[in-house]
Each structure stands twice: as structure tokens, then as C-alpha cells.
Amino acid sequence: MPVALYRIDDRLIHGQVVVGWGQPLGLGFIVLIDDVVAESEWEQELYRLGVPPGIEVYFVSTADAAREIARYTGDRRTGMVLTGSVETMLELARTAVRPVTAVNVGGIHHREDRTQKLRYVFLNGAEEQALRDMAELGVVVTAQDVPSATAHSLEVMLRGCST
Amino acid sequence: MDPDVAPRAIVAGHGALPAGLVSAVEQITGRGNVLVPFSNAGLGREDIESGMRELIATHAVDVIFTDLPGGSATLAARRVQRDTPGLALVTGVGLASLIDFVFCATEMSATEAAEHAADKGRAAIVAVVA
Numbered sequence: 392m393p394v395a396l397y398r399i400d401d402r403l404i405h406g407q408v409v410v411g412w413g414q415p416l417g418l419g420f421i422v423l424i425d426d427v428v429a430e431s432e433w434e435q436e437l438y439r440l441g442v443p444p445g446i447e448v449y450f451v452s453t454a455d456a457a458r459e460i461a462r463y464t465g466d467r468r469t470g471m472v473l474t475g476s477v478e479t480m481l482e483l484a485r486t487a488v489r490p491v492t493a494v495n496v497g498g499i500h501h502r503e504d505r506t507q508k509l510r511y512v513f514l515n516g517a518e519e520q521a522l523r524d525m526a527e528l529g530v531v532v533t534a535q536d537v538p539s540a541t542a543h544s545l546e547v548m549l550r551g552c553s554t
Numbered sequence: 555m556d557p558d559v560a561p562r563a564i565v566a567g568h569g570a571l572p573a574g575l576v577s578a579v580e581q582i583t584g585r586g587n588v589l590v591p592f593s594n595a596g597l598g599r600e601d602i603e604s605g606m607r608e609l610i611a612t613h614a615v616d617v618i619f620t621d622l623p624g625g626s627a628t629l630a631a632r633r634v635q636r637d638t639p640g641l642a643l644v645t646g647v648g649l650a651s652l653i654d655f656v657f658c659a660t661e662m663s664a665t666e667a668a669e670h671a672a673d674k675g676r677a678a679i680v681a682v683v684a
Binding site: 401402403404405406409410433437438440441442475498499500501502510511 | 568596597598599601622623624625626628629632633636
């Protein structure tokens with residue numbers, strides 16, 4: 392089964408990921424691409440605590456992501472690939488052996504250098520450009536925090552709206 | 555609000571839940587000011603953690619209640635706990651836990667009051683099947 396969802400979420404593994412998406416998708420595994428977490432047993436244990444027993448979590452560094460993801464795309468379980476940043480997802484989209492066809496922007500929160508686009512999406516100039524670059528690669532980029540919410544196109548996301 | 559009680563705990567979680575829980579505790583006990591609500595709404599990982607640290611520094615609280623055991627508020631609280639000796643964390647917070655806590659907080663240590671509140675919360679969950 393291919394990876395069901397490629398998601399950008401700066402909270403990484405949390406309620407929306409495990410419950411909001413995890414339950415309706417019937418997730419069997421999550422691949423978390425984050426260099427800090429990949430280096431820290433303590434952080435990995437912390438994120439594992441938040442995941443129900445039926446979901447396995449794999450921690451991968453950005454450098455290893457393209458190679459590692461290829462292993463999981465053949466997995467029979469339903470999976471999610473999760474990054475904390477737009478840049479990391481763009482890197483994966485550029486280098487993945489199997490093409491990333493769609494990316495879900497699930498949560499990029501307030502920071503001083505960012506401008507609010509949606510209730511749960513704040514972007515700086517470099518992040519906006521990275522999302523456009525992703526789209527140029529043929530990736531369908533949408534913003535949607537939970538499955539029941541409206542999925543906004545990249546154009547709507549970058550223009551900004553109140554929902 | 556009871557003017558003789560000081561904040562002892564943060565109630566952290568999703569959306570309006572923390573403020574709603576504290577409001578309910580105030581309505582029932584008049585001791586809502588034992589608790590400081592903190593919502594993760596619109597905040598990234600770093601801001602949730604720094605927000606908690608700020609509240610701990612401001613109010614000198616030594617207990618954090620969170621809603622989902624694997625939620626972002628709980629993960630942030632675990633990080634804060636790592637370098638804050640004596641800080642207790644109770645996950646899966648509900649009204650029963652908090653009501654117990656606001657009465658125990660002045661008589662027990664943070665750890666004892668947190669454990670007592672968690673026990674009360676567990677005991678309050680009952681499935682009634684007709």
C-alpha cells in the first residue's frame with residue numbers, strides 16, 4: 392500500500408495526527424522525518440508514548456529520508472510520512488525514489504517571521520517559495536488540518552482565507 | 555474566586571477546553587484561581603513549551619494537567635518536566651480530577667495532590683449501560 396498521507400505539521404506527532412487522521416485512515420505506521428528527533432532516544436520515546444499500540448513509528452533523518460521512504464512505500468499497512476518543516480518535505484519530494492504526488496499542510500504555526508495564511512498555517516517567504524517549488528514538481532499541495540475540514544488549494548492557502 | 559488560594563496548577567489542552575474546565579471548577583467550588591488555563595490553539599511546539607515555562611515562572615505552580623496523553627500539550631509538559639524538578643504532570647484531565655485537586659492542593663505536596671487527583675479522575679469514569 393502506498394503512503395496514504397504526506398503531511399507537514401510543526402507539532403509532529405500529536406492529537407490531530409494520531410486521532411484526527413490516524414483513526415479514519417487506519418494508520419499502521421508513521422515515518423517521522425526530523426533530524427533532532429532522529430538523534431535523540433529521549434525525544435523518540437516521548438513521541439512513541441503518544442501513539443496507540445497499533446501504530447508503529449519510524450524515526451528518520453532528512454539525509455536518510457529518500458532511501459528509507461522507499462522501504463515503507465511497499466509496506467502492506469497504511470502509512471503516513473510526517474515532516475515538521477516545508478523545507479524537509481520539499482527535499483523529500485525532490486529526492487524520493489517513488490514520487491510524492493500530494494502533500495497535506497496540516498499545521499505550521501505562528502513565528503515572528505511568518506504571516507498568517509489560514510487559522511493553522513503561517514508562512515514566511517522561503518516557505519511560500521518552497522511550497523510553490525513543490526507544486527512545480529507536480530505535487531498537489533493542499534492545506535487541511537483534519538479530514539472533516541475543507542482542503543484548500545495552494546493558491547487559496549497562499550492568498551489566505553479565514554477558515 | 556477564593557482570595558485565600560493561590561495558583562498551584564496549569565490546565566493545558568486543546569481549544570477552549572482549559573478555560574472551560576477552569577470555569578466549571580470555579581462555578582462548582584469557587585476555587586478556580588487555583589488553576590491557570592493554557593490553550594495550545596494556534597501555537598507551535600516551541601510556543602507551547604515556552605508558554606508553559608512562562609506560566610510556571612509567573613505563578614510558581616508545580617503541577618500541570620493536560621488533556622490528551624499524546625497531545626502537543628502533554629509532550630511540551632514532558633519537556634518542561636525534564637528540567638523542572640518537582641513538577642508533576644497529570645494527563646487525561648477531567649472535571650473530577652480538578653475539583654479534587656483544588657481542595658487537596660493546600661494540604662498535600664504537588665506529587666501527592668497530583669496522584670490523588672489522578673485517582674479521583676480514574677474513579678469518576680464509569681460506563682453506565684442500560
